Amino acid sequence: MPRNAAAALRRYTARMPAHSDTPIEELPPTLGRLRDAWRARKPDRTQRGDDLARLRAALRSRLDEMAAAIAADFGHRSVHESLVADGLTVLSEIDHLRANLRRWAKPRRVGAGWRLWPARAEVRMEPVGVVGVISPWNYPVNLALIPLATAIAAGNHVYLKPSELTPRTAEFLRALLAEVFPPGRVAVALGGSDTGAAFAALPFDHLVFTGSTAVGRKVMAAAAANLTPLTLELGGKSPAIVCADFPLEQAAARLATGKWFNGGQTCIAPDYVLVDAARRDALVEALRREVRARYAGDGAASDYTRIINSAHAARLQGYLDDAARRGLTTVALAELDGDRLLAPTVVLDPPDDAALMQEEIFGPILPVLGYATLDEAIAFVAARDRPLALYPFSRDRRCVERILDGVLAGGVTVNDTLLHFGANALPFGGIGASGMGAYHGRAGFDAMSKALPILWQRRLAASDLLKPPYARIDRIVRWLVR
Incomplete structure (x- = not known):
């Protein structure tokens, strides 16, 4: 183990934070606060870019602490594997999101079709609200922060539930995110399977789950009551x-x-x-x-x-x-x-x-x-x-x-x-028993956004004629459907 990483592990272990679960009864009001804050002020593109920049800087400055927390949870994990799999991947994804955010968020003109002339049409990528993220233990920073950063890029607020099997890393994430984001923009829930089940049943605007196929089925069943859109990254025999x-x-x-x-x-x-x-x-x-x-x-x-x-x-x-x-x-x-x-x-x-x-x-x-x-x-x-x-x-x-x-x-x-x-x-995601939906890059941005179609009508339009008695416009209708 490199000397600086070993020292970080000793320091982190010596001041390891006490783990405290989030009371289940706090989950709904926390989601309510996140949603109220989002409705009061939806993050614009400048805010999203600033949030991503601060998240990157905060994680980059704490990579040794991150690796130490993960090693403490695993009993031992290669520092270099943590730096690559949980550090590099997140930093690279944030860079990609920041580089493309302006282009992805920009409204795009689409053809309305000659039958609707003279109307014009566009598609706007609108944030959906509050995105829930349930992340696993095997890459506890990567699989928490990549979907979180993607949701932030799309203009959403985020509620994160890390795995209880990596409690030191979960505490690390909670402290890191509390420093970067105000409490109305990002919140973290800690706890075991009971907390996870209650979390999955919350009425999110989108929910990202990474884990086993068996648990994914339970998450999907819990989300179905709220018709919550899902991104499920599951497993399988690759x-x-x-x-x-x-x-x-x-x-x-x-x-x-x-x-x-x-x-x-x-x-x-x-x-x-x-x-x-x-x-x-x-x-x-x-x-x-x-x-x-x-x-x-x-x-x-x-x-x-x-x-x-x-x-x-x-x-x-x-x-x-x-x-x-x-x-x-x-x-x-x-x-x-x-x-x-x-x-x-x-x-x-x-x-x-x-x-x-x-x-x-x-x-x-x-x-x-x-x-x-x-x-x-x-x-x-x-x-x-x-x-x-x-x-x-x-x-x-x-x-x-x-x-x-x-x-x-x-x-x-x-x-x-x-x-x-x-x-x-x-795009990264599964199919069938290995998952549904995808994230990373544009795929994740689109999944956590609403592609809002907008048709702009002109002051004078042919649709003004579309009213009974239809005999007056019989020839026009038959011409349109030829």
Whole structure:
């Protein structure tokens, strides 16, 4: 761990704030205050830009404190992974929002059509009101502040509910946001599942939820009572398909980054790999070399992130125990020892009914399955729920296009992993069981805005003639519908 980050962790731990849950009965009045403040003074474009600039500056000055809070919650998390995944992503997204805010917010003229001449038409992107954000624990700053910043850019006020599994980071977020925003513009609710359920049932103008598919269904049911529009970024089993032409060493390096970044606790991590059967064992050996090169010596202590808590560690061990009972070949790619320190592990050719093929793994276990033909691999993926991410590996454009034609996913990175999340101009979201709606960049701005259509009529217009008796305008009507 870098010296300045280690010092920040010691300082943060020494003055760790006391965690206090938000009383559930305070949730509705807080939402009311946010909405009243928004109605009293909707943020104009200047205010939005200033808010984003202050948020960026505040986060940038506290990156070491952020990394320390996250490390304290995880037991240990790589400082560099926190800086990249929770620092860089947010700063980059804010920069993208600020650079494009004027263009996105500007009313745009559209054609009214010759039948409505001489009227003119435009579309205005209007803020919707108060946006709720329920964020998860795995990237607790990234997945809280990117939707929050997007909602602010669109001119909304925000009510944030961070995960209770990362309480120090939640306190960090509450303090950071209280410094940047007045209480009528952004509020933070802390608490467990009961608080989360009550929060999801509030009558927001838009609600963004990131988490598991199972909880996403509950959030959607709670929001339905208020007809709250939703953006759901859920999970699923995101596959990688390594085609026979792609070099194994490069595939292994990029799969290793995607799978073992953050200890595998990434919603778009490769959840299983399909590789041509003749090279399955060679891919496993290439993955072993990658892991040993990355986490040899003190690498595991400084660069390998722990499982978030004992319950998730037990869940992951349960997958391995199930594999052992089935007699499956399990390969630990490194020898690691420590509390909630689960070594990168490969399981070969698990059957469909194995526990780790039934649920999103969300940890450092990687099933590797051999396939006989590419069509077989595509059919295997297409027979399952649509994934949040898809990773085709091939130098042959035709093979990639066959995969893209056969599998519809939330997002795709070709010949690598994870990186489409970081492309600000690409919408990010799932489909089906992996989510609905999208955010990042323009997609998020539009999702958290109302595209308000406005038709401007002239002083004199043909519509003045549209009244009974219609016999007077029979010829005109028949001409219009010709």
